[in-house]
Amino acid sequence: MSLENVEIETPENFDFLSVIHSHPWAWLEPFDWDEEKKELRRIERFQDGKVVKLLITQKGDKLIVKVDGNSEATEIRARVRWMFRMDDDLSEFYEVCSHNHKLAPAIGKGRILRSSTIFEDIVKTLCTTNLRWRQIVPMVARLVTQLGTPIARKPEYHAFPTPAQIAGVDEEFLRKKIKMGYRADYILEFARNVKDGKFDPNKLRFMGSEDAYKTLKSIKGVGAFSSAYILMLLGHYDYIPVDGYAKSFVSNEFYDGKEVDSKEIYEIFNSYGKWKALAFWFYEGR
């Protein structure tokens, strides 16, 4: 095992801690956030099947990636850049924020952490619906440790399972061993479709938001909320993920506690145009 460092220069207005705290992904395996060291651990499986441990910290205007294992620096850079949204241009969003005191604190923020594959982000979103957070964390941990490839000499660390690894078990396994409940059926069907080439998550990268929304919603188990959530991870912000939390926030902030639905939420944030979901996500007090 070798231990090497890969350094990546951060773009202007890059806030490492804001990416970590943008949503709860950093607390879901195979991520793990060390609050004391301010270090993000990520177990990553590469094209050739090799699994390595990445330890990511910020030092000045660079991200330092300690790599435990042998892998290509180029590939590591590409994946870290993708996960940390380092190529996102948010200058237009910050311009919008500068005209609203409730959004001024969002300047420098707006990069929402994502997994290295869209497949993983979709599976994780399916896992998070209709459950309490303390149930989601162990469920995802079971999925990763029981199905993901371990690091050869450190079998306690596992990468996120591939579509083939999930597709290789039956629904009973996902229900009983991973304790996914009714989600087992959805996740299994999705993994099998990806494995068989019937659904290619990477095509979502090149779609406009409307097409991507329709495509995501066609996945069984992915509804309006999850589609909008995944769209944010893809970098499209014109659909707002409306859930119970969104309703209660908008109700208290804008409607004096009166019950609201999607329609009222969009009425508030429509003025932000293609940035509406990001404006909603980083609105002060949310």
Added chain:
DNA sequence: TTCCAGGGGTAGA
């Protein structure tokens, strides 16, 4: 025991 969680599918209107 009962309730509920930062939902979604389906049937029926």
Added chain:
DNA sequence: TCTACCCATGGA
């Protein structure tokens, strides 16, 4: 397009 109803899990 909208609504009612059901779906499981496990902690409080």
